[in-house]
Amino acid sequence: MATISAKPVRGTRDILPDEMAVRERLERTISDIYAAHGFTRVETPALENIDLLLGSEGGENLKMLFTVLKRGSKFKPTAESGVTDLCDIGLRYDLTLPLSRFYAGHAETLDMPFKALQIGNVFRAERPQKGRFRSFKQCDIDIIGEPSVSAEIELIHTTAAALLAIGFHDFTVHINDRRLLSDFILSHGFSAEDIGAVCIALDKADKIGADGVKAELTDRGYDEDKVTALVDGVGAVTVDTLESVSHSDAAADLINVINTSKTLAKGRYAVEFDFHLIRGMGYYTGQVFEITLDGVGYSVAGGGRYDNMIGKYAKKSVPAVGFSIGFERIVGLIMDGFIPSDETTRRKVALFYESDADMAEVIAASEKLIADGYHVSLVKAKKKLGKQIGQYENAGYAGMMVFGRDEQVKLFD
């Protein structure tokens, strides 16, 4: 018999029972916390029209699209066919673009502002590498229709509440406003066209240090004095000196968000102004945030305001802010024992039945145990029953019963 490969698609993976139990608990914890804070779960299909996907500000993600072949009479390949000739739909690369489309299509039936929770898989044809997969789960909350920073305050507080509920302690919320950083760069003699490249260099400050950033910018041909003034200047701005940098509403709003978030943290986590913070996505228009784990150096959540996206699909402009928790990264941290798993699974019992056992009797007994709060596994008894029972004891079962010729009941210690 020819054997077909049992491997999953390249760059994807199967999820085995132990990890699946962690994922299911994590999803429930997150969903419950967000629901308690007034967020409403919605869902969109994994498939989106290719015009929507390719017309979005997805940056690098657009190079990693999975696109789906047209069907029936629409499928007309030629040697010159490009992706859009052959494909009419594709798999979503994030949850923000579908949410924007969703909101535009259903605004009249939704609360205003609308506070959305989404948990779902997204797809990116990334080069396969350790810890990065082509299908992975994202978990986003968004507030749509609120122009004031009360939305930013609420999102930051609620995301931090979810991280605390998951079991994280020592984390830092970093907050910035892209507009203030852009203005600051312009005020140091750079042009509007320079901002992108300068921001990318500044964003690396935590990895390569101020000197590294300076070297990168002078290597790109920028004047050394200008670069030094800018990089030292960015490093010197604090939340207390922010208003001296800019008298804008954006500065006042940023100070308000940082101070209010600090008050709400009650010392359980840190809140910091971080003038270097950019966040990669091109669609952010104002404040951006990121949460890093102290001592680990990578982020577990990120987000920002994107006031210009929904207007592309709706008849009018609608402000929006989102915050995404790194679901896969948090699963990895739990699996690695970095944070304790809140495993409160019910106690397990094994019911072994021999070939002469009455299955109705076995299952009736299991129903009584289930009603008493146990998880019950029905297991056919093997010839070496004693060895088999020992395996279940070692696997953490609380007790067992045997039905059939060799009936017995045993509670493991």
Next chain:
Amino acid sequence: MATISAKPVRGTRDILPDEMAVRERLERTISDIYAAHGFTRVETPALENIDLLLGSEGGENLKMLFTVLKRGSKFKPTAESGVTDLCDIGLRYDLTLPLSRFYAGHAETLDMPFKALQIGNVFRAERPQKGRFRSFKQCDIDIIGEPSVSAEIELIHTTAAALLAIGFHDFTVHINDRRLLSDFILSHGFSAEDIGAVCIALDKADKIGADGVKAELTDRGYDEDKVTALVDGVGAVTVDTLESVSHSDAAADLINVINTSKTLAKGRYAVEFDFHLIRGMGYYTGQVFEITLDGVGYSVAGGGRYDNMIGKYAKKSVPAVGFSIGFERIVGLIMDGFIPSDETTRRKVALFYESDADMAEVIAASEKLIADGYHVSLVKAKKKLGKQIGQYENAGYAGMMVFGRDEQVKLFD
């Protein structure tokens, strides 16, 4: 500003908050019941290799595959390109094929027998029609590695337990064994090649009656006396006369499963032998089951034994039985009020804040209410606050607080 369509992909749909709440509760109920009965949740990617999909016994589903374009240098279209030239992967059309691949790939790390629970979306490019969508959720339990009918008994009992927990009462479990029906057809003078067509006609007995089945078969050119003897014969066989039809182990096993399932039902639901039952999937090899709602006439669950599938991916043959609950159909029944929704959501409170309110104070108040078990919505106060408060009262909120210049607290009756 050019507006891009806000519609989801043709044949798919967005899920709005009310339905999403029903879906999330239903998924938890099902998952908890199956976990208590010893089933373990696993997950596979939505994408599978196209060789696996096209090499499967998917029947009509293979004509409805969504296939994904090759990327990079592998993408070489010509005018003669077929689907397999252009595509290397596709979206799964069910959960049974991926589970078979999963089991073959991970057998050595899994319990034996392995009792799997899967809940996930599958994709079929069906002609769009009312109530049928191109992306929908399936919910399957399977027992892999158990050759005896204790697996059938356990699956039927556990699926019925889930339906009872969801809130169904008057339902009927129909059970048959394909092999017995095939033998019966052969014993009435039909050939092995006739079995497929004859089964399809017999399967319609509940819709078109015995006379309709006879008419369909004589129209197909079968001898009228042979047809009458067969159709009347199939209708006359009962669980009590089954052994007179066949002395095989299959008959004894079927009687055992029906009688044990009846005992376990304790009168809460009906269990019936149904000699007409086929179930569409080509891969079933023995017993098949279906659960119908009394008085509604359509099925809410179906399954059967498929002993030959896993061997195609594993090095050896492995017996398996599965039972799938119609997740989307049950959601529809709950949304239509057919079964009461077990809505035990927490009581909701709205906190209105005016523009001069201290957000830290508002959120601190919300945290106290959340700790007391409420779901809290923060809402910016409008100019017509009285009207706004009335809307939340009408929407079922338990009470509200206003923060800012117009501070007040009110519990709705």
